[in-house]
Structures are given as structure tokens and as C-alpha cells.
Amino acid sequence: MAAFPVAEMVKTNGVRLAVYRAGPDMSETDKPAVFFLHGFPEIAYSWRAQLKALGDAGYPVFAYDARGYGASDAPKGRENYTIAKLAGDAAGLLDHYGLRDAVFVGHDWGAITLWNLPFYLKGRVLGCAGLNVPLLPHYPMDPIAMFRARFGDKMYIVRFQEEGACEPVLERDLMQTFRFFLRKPNKGKPVKEDVPFEQKSLDLISLLEAGEDRWGGEQLMPDDEIAIYARAYAKNGFTGPLHWYRNFTSNWQDQKRFLKDGKLPFVELPCLMITADLDRACPPRIADGMEKLCGPYERIDLKGCGHWSQQERAADVNRALLAWLRQHFPC
Numbered sequence: 001m002a003a004f005p006v007a008e009m010v011k012t013n014g015v016r017l018a019v020y021r022a023g024p025d026m027s028e029t030d031k032p033a034v035f036f037l038h039g040f041p042e043i044a045y046s047w048r049a050q051l052k053a054l055g056d057a058g059y060p061v062f063a064y065d066a067r068g069y070g071a072s073d074a075p076k077g078r079e080n081y082t083i084a085k086l087a088g089d090a091a092g093l094l095d096h097y098g099l100r101d102a103v104f105v106g107h108d109w110g111a112i113t114l115w116n117l118p119f120y121l122k123g124r125v126l127g128c129a130g131l132n133v134p135l136l137p138h139y140p141m142d143p144i145a146m147f148r149a150r151f152g153d154k155m156y157i158v159r160f161q162e163e164g165a166c167e168p169v170l171e172r173d174l175m176q177t178f179r180f181f182l183r184k185p186n187k188g189k190p191v192k193e194d195v196p197f198e199q200k201s202l203d204l205i206s207l208l209e210a211g212e213d214r215w216g217g218e219q220l221m222p223d224d225e226i227a228i229y230a231r232a233y234a235k236n237g238f239t240g241p242l243h244w245y246r247n248f249t250s251n252w253q254d255q256k257r258f259l260k261d262g263k264l265p266f267v268e269l270p271c272l273m274i275t276a277d278l279d280r281a282c283p284p285r286i287a288d289g290m291e292k293l294c295g296p297y298e299r300i301d302l303k304g305c306g307h308w309s310q311q312e313r314a315a316d317v318n319r320a321l322l323a324w325l326r327q328h329f330p331c
Contacts, residue, residue, distance in 0.1 A: 004020065004045055004048050004051075005020040005021055005022055005051070006020075007019065007020055007065075007071050008020075008021065009071075010064075010092075010093060010096050012089065012092030012093060012095070012096055013085070013088040013089050013091075013092040014075070014080075015067050015072065015073040015075060015089065016072060016073045017064050017065065017066075017067065017072045017073070017089060017093065018044065018064060018065040018070055018071035018072045019044075019062055019063075019064040019093065020044050020051065020062070020063045020064065021060070021061065021062055022051040022052060022054075022055030022061045023051075023054060023055030023056075023057075023058060023059050023060045023061045024055075024058060024059075024060055025060065026060045026097065026098070026099065029058055029059075029060065029331070030331040031058055031059045031060070031325075031329070031331050032059070032101075032102060032103050032126050032127075032325075032329050033059070033060045033061070033062065033097070033099050033102040033103070034054055034059050034060070034061045034062070034102065034103045034104075034105060034325070035061075035062045035063070035064075035090065035093070035102050035103070035104050035105070036050060036051070036061070036062065036063040036105050036106070036110070037066065037090075037104060037105065037106035037107070037110030037111070037113050037114055038063070038065075038066060038069070038106075038107060038108070038109075038110045039106070039107045039108020039109040039110045039111065039132075039133075040108055040109045040241050040244065040245075041170075041177075041178070041181055041229070041233070041238070041241060042069075042107070042108065042110075042229075043065050043069050043070040043228075043229060043232045044063035044064050044065045044070065045070075045228055045229070045232070046107070046308070046310060046311055047063040047105075047310060049310065049311070049314035049315075049317075049318060050063075050105070050310055050314070050317065050318060050321065051063055053314075053318035053321075053322065054318070054321065054322065054325075057322055059325070062093070062097070062102075064093065065232070066086065066089070066110070066113075067080070067081065067085070067086070067089060067240065068081060068236060068239075068240020068241050068243065068244070069232070069236065069240065069241060070232040070233075070235070070236075071232070071235065074235075074236035074237075074239070074240035075240075077243075078163070078243040078246045078247060079247075080243070081240065081243035081244050081246070081247055082247045082250055082251055082254065083112075083113060083116050083120065083247070083251045083254065083255075084120060084254060086113045086244075087113070087116060087117055087120035087121055088120075090104070090113075090117060090121060091120075091121055091124065094121075094124060100124065101123070101124045101125060101126050102124070102125070102126060103125075103126045103127045103128075103129070103325065103329065104117055104125060104127075104128055104129070105128075105129040105130075105131070105321065106128075106129075106130055106131065106133075107130075107131040107132060107133075107309065107310055108131070108132055108133055108282075108307070109133075109244055111130040111131060111132060111133035111134075112133055114128050114129075114130055115128065115130060115133075115134070115135040115136070115267075116251075116255070118267045118269060119255070119258045119264070119265070125269060126269070126270075126329065127269050127270040127271065127272075127324075127325075127328055127329065128267070128269055128270075128271045128272070128294070129271070129272040129273075129274070129321060129324060130271075130272070130273050130274070131274045131276075131309045131310060131317070132274070132275065132276055132279055132282045132307055132309055133282050133286075134273050134275075134286055134287035134290045135267065135271070135273075135290055135293050135294055136286070136293075137263065137264065137293065138252075138255055138256070138259060138262075138263065138264050139252055142249050142252060143248045143249065143252050144157070144158060144161060144248050144249050151202055152203075154203035154205075154206065155202045155203065156202055156203065156204040156205060157202075157245055157248070159203070159205055160242050160245040160246065161245070161246055163239070163242075163246065166205055166238070166242065167237060167238045167239055167242065169205055169208065169209060170205075170208075170238045171233075171237050171238055174229075174230035174233050174234060175223070175226060175227065175230045176208075177208065177230075177233075178226045178229045178230055178233075179212070179219055179223075179226055180207075180208045180212075180215055182219065182220040182221060182226060182229070182308060182311075183215060183216075183217040183218060183219060183220055183306070184217055184218060184219075184220045184305075184306045184308065184312050185217050185218075185278045185304070185305075185306045186216070186217055186218050202280075202281060217306070220306075220308055220311060220312060221311065264293070266293065266294065266295070267293060267294035267295075268294075268295070269294065270296050270324070270327075270328035270329075271290075271294040271295065271296070271297045271298070272297075272298050272299075272300070272320070272321070272324045273287050273290055273297070273298070273299045273300070274299075274300045274301075274302060274309060274317060274320060275287050275299065275300070275301045275302065276301075276302045276305035276306055276307060276309045276312075276313075277301060277302065277303050277304070277305065278304060278305055278306045279305070279306055279307045279309075280306075280307070281307060282307065284301055287299065296328070298324060300320050302316055302317075
């Protein structure tokens with residue numbers, strides 16, 4: 001099991017965040033600081049391989065348990081989990097460490113946050129690297145209504161909208177929950193399915209309840225590492241993390257303030273997108289056309305990889321990040 005730094009508890013933006021650091025101090029290098037943003041249901045520990053690789057390469061690196069997760073605070077109320085609040089946390093950490101700007105890397109919900117930072121933290125983002133979830137145009141309609149129309153009422157994001165409905169299922173047996181979520185495709189091979197992606201229900205809650213015989217794939221990591229996630233979620237539970245999903249509509253409304261002629265401004269920053277071809281929830285094709293939204297832009301498609309890219313294919317992700325950093329931020 002990989003070693004992981006001890007958390008520094010930083011009070012900022014009304015919460016205490018658990019921050020994990022590696023690499024040199026900012027005063028000892030000209031290389032940019034790199035912040036890692038995790039997704040759902042993850043914690044900063046999911047970036048353990050990247051903290052070591054980039055830290056060893058001389059980058060000051062930071063990963064933190066986002067609000068609602070792990071050792072960080074979990075304030076009550078869904079209004080405390082908007083993109084504006086999450087961006088404020090990132091800005092507060094930059095301020096705390098005396099940084100004018102940084103490179104940000106995000107996976108899953110961390111990537112959703114990441115791609116909003118150029119708008120919310122204008123001038124403080126040096127570059128963006130997203131895993132699995134791309135920069136998308138502003139949704140043409142309420143995203144929850146869109147998800148419901150496309151995937152049905154049992155689609156996991158739609159089901160997450162009702163507070164208290166899914167938490168008991170997810171919290172009933174935390175080891176079982178993380179054995180369910182943290183899986184990879186069997187031997188990196190896709191399962192032949194006749195149902196088009198748009199017709200899948202993505203009903204993860206029912207699949208979790210159906211039992212391991214129905215899950216498919218194989219466990220991503222051994223039980224001693226699964227237990228790290230289970231212990232982290234024993235502190236705050238799932239309500240805070242699910243509140244991120246419950247702000248899809250309010251985030252969509254708030255994003256309208258950045259629109260120009262109905263579109264988000266072009267993100268003029270070095271941007272890297274890493275997709276995974278066996279990601280069932282976020283297939284690579286949703287990143288098609290991203291080159292029209294940002295640049296200079298580079299895309300890397302991981303073959304035979306599932307959703308948990310930075311853990312399943314750590315070496316490939318590390319190589320991609322380091323090559324991209326060296327290209328765009330030479331020292």
C-alpha cells in the first residue's frame with residue numbers, strides 16, 4: 001500500500017480542508033504548483049500515485065479532501081456545495097499557500113470543478129488537465145431534466161436529487177459500497193452490450209443492491225486500500241458528496257453569468273483531456289469537439305481503461321501529465 005502524506009488542516013472559505021502535500025516547497029523551485037481535485041466517491045488519496053510522481057519530478061503538488069469528503073468539514077445544507085463554493089475553496093488554498101496561480105488537475109466531479117475554474121478564478125489558473133469528464137458547452141436546458149429525459153428516473157444522478165433517499169443504501173455497508181464503485185473492467189476488455197449508451201438507465205443504486213454477482217468487472221484495489229475509503233466516509237457519510245449532484249441545476253443557472261452570446265468564453269489556457277474507452281458513465285465521445293472550447297488543447301485516449309483512470313493506469317496518467325507540464329510550463 002502506497003505511503004501518503006499527513007494532512008495539513010487549512011481553514012478557508014468557511015471550512016477546514018485536509019490538504020496533502022508532496023514535492024519541494026514553492027520557494028525552492030520555478031516549477032508551477034499543481035493542485036489535484038478528486039471526484040465522487042473519492043478522496044485525495046485517489047491521487048497518491050500522482051503526488052509521488054510529480055513530487056519526485058520537482059513539482060510542488062497538493063491534493064485535498066474536498067468539502068464534504070474525508071477529513072475535511074462537511075457543512076450542512078446543499079447550498080454549501082455549489083461550484084461557486086468549490087471554486088472559492090480552491091482560491092482560498094491558493095491564498096493560504098501564497099500562490100498567485102497554479103495548474104489544476106481534476107477527475108470526475110473534480111474535473112467538473114476544474115473546467116469551471118477558468119471562469120470563477122479568472123487569471124489564477126495556469127492550465128487545466130481533466131480526466132474522464134471534459135469541458136462541455138453550457139447545457140441548453142436544466143441538466144437534471146435532460147438526464148431524466150435521456151436516461152429515465154432511475155439514473156443515478158436523478159435519484160441522487162432527493163435528499164435522504166440514497167444515503168441509507170450507500171452508508172449501509174461502506175466496504176461493500178466501495179467494492180462496488182471502485183472496479184475496473186475485466187482484463188481491460190469491453191463487455192458486448194446491445195443497448196445504446198443513450199438508452200442505459202445507469203441505475204447504480206439498484207445495481208449496488210443487486211449484489212456482487214451482478215456488478216461485473218473486478219475490484220480495482222485490495223481490501224486494505226478499499227478500507228481507507230470506507231473509513232474516510234465513516235466520518236461524514238454521503239450527504240455532503242451527494243449535495244454536489246443536487247446543485248446541478250443551480251450551477252447551470254449560475255454559469256449563465258459567464259455566457260457571451262449564449263456561449264461560454266473560449267478557455268485560452270493549455271488544456272489536456274484524458275479519456276478512458278471503457279468508462280461506462282463518461283465515454284470518450286463526450287469529449288469530441290472540445291478543441292473548439294479551449295486551447296492549446298491535447299487529448300489522450302487510454303485504451304482498455306475504466307473510470308478510475310489515475311488509479312487503474314497510474315503510470316500512463318503520470319507520463320501524460322509530466323509530458324504536458326514540461327511542454328507548456330518549461331523551467
